[in-house]
Amino acid sequence: MFSKKANAIFKDAINTYKSKEEVEQKCSNPFNKKEDLISFILFEKCWIDATQWAYEDIIRNPTINAEDALVLKRKIDTSNQVRTNTVEHVDRYFLNKYKDISVSKEAKINSESPAWAIDRLSILALKIYHMHLETVREDASKTHKENCSQKLTILLDQRTDLSAAIDDLLQDIALGKKYMKVYKQMKMYNDAELNPVLRASKQ
Numbered sequence: 001m002f003s004k005k006a007n008a009i010f011k012d013a014i015n016t017y018k019s020k021e022e023v024e025q026k027c028s029n030p031f032n033k034k035e036d037l038i039s040f041i042l043f044e045k046c047w048i049d050a051t052q053w054a055y056e057d058i059i060r061n062p063t064i065n066a067e068d069a070l071v072l073k074r075k076i077d078t079s080n081q082v083r084t085n086t087v088e089h090v091d092r093y094f095l096n097k098y099k100d101i102s103v104s105k106e107a108k109i110n111s112e113s114p115a116w117a118i119d120r121l122s123i124l125a126l127k128i129y130h131m132h133l134e135t136v137r138e139d140a141s142k143t144h145k146e147n148c149s150q151k152l153t154i155l156l157d158q159r160t161d162l163s164a165a166i167d168d169l170l171q172d173i174a175l176g177k178k179y180m181k182v183y184k185q186m187k188m189y190n191d192a193e194l195n196p197v198l199r200a201s202k203q
Contacts, residue, residue, distance in 0.1 A: 002167055003121065003166050006163075007121065007125065009046065010046040010121070011125060012043070014050055014126060016028050016030075023058070027043070027044055038090070041089055041090055042090070042118070044086060045090065046125065048079060048083050050126060052079040052080070052083065059072045083119075087115045087116060087118075088182070088184060091180070091182045094113075094173070095182060101173065101174060104176045104177055107177055108178055109179060109181050110169055113180060113182050114173070114180070115182075117165065121163065121166065125159075128159065131151055131152045134148035135148045
């Protein structure tokens with residue numbers, strides 16, 4: 001099943017990223033883009049998410065100075081755009097993979113594309129990783145650990161459900177029971193022609 005492969009790649013990406021105590025790292029992707037495109041993209045995707053998770057932690061420091069916070073906010077904005085581009089790359093992969101499938105007349109469209117469901121699976125992998133750390137934190141109270149253990153159980157259950165939903169969706173697309181129709185995010189605030197503030201700054 002696809003989700004089993006994706007979950008394994010996400011786990012590997014997180015563990016590789018966390019093996020160094022550095023927020024900004026060059027992605028150590030073990031996959032060859034030409035030989036295994038989807039694995040390569042999935043690893044990159046989770047690496048982006050892991051880096052942004054670290055950014056989001058840092059920017060919430062109540063003592064961070066305004067200048068550093070602004071620099072970090074710009075990095076988060078850039079990371080968000082790269083994340084969106086990567087998700088759309090995943091959808092292009094599936095569009096190409098299933099382009100020759102004969103779609104049933106009764107076929108329906110899903111509420112979200114495969115890639116955006118996979119995006120949630122990547123984020124979920126990070127939640128599970130960090131919640132597990134809280135269950136074994138030596139300086140945490142017993143109550144804290146118990147609460148986090150309960151949350152971890154829910155997250156693991158959520159991953160099981162989401163993984164099954166993704167596999168079902170991909171199978172339905174492969175059988176022509178559902179079809180893909182991808183809408184690009186068309187984010188406007190990063191576009192100098194669409195964001196009025198950026199447009200004015202160029203004048």
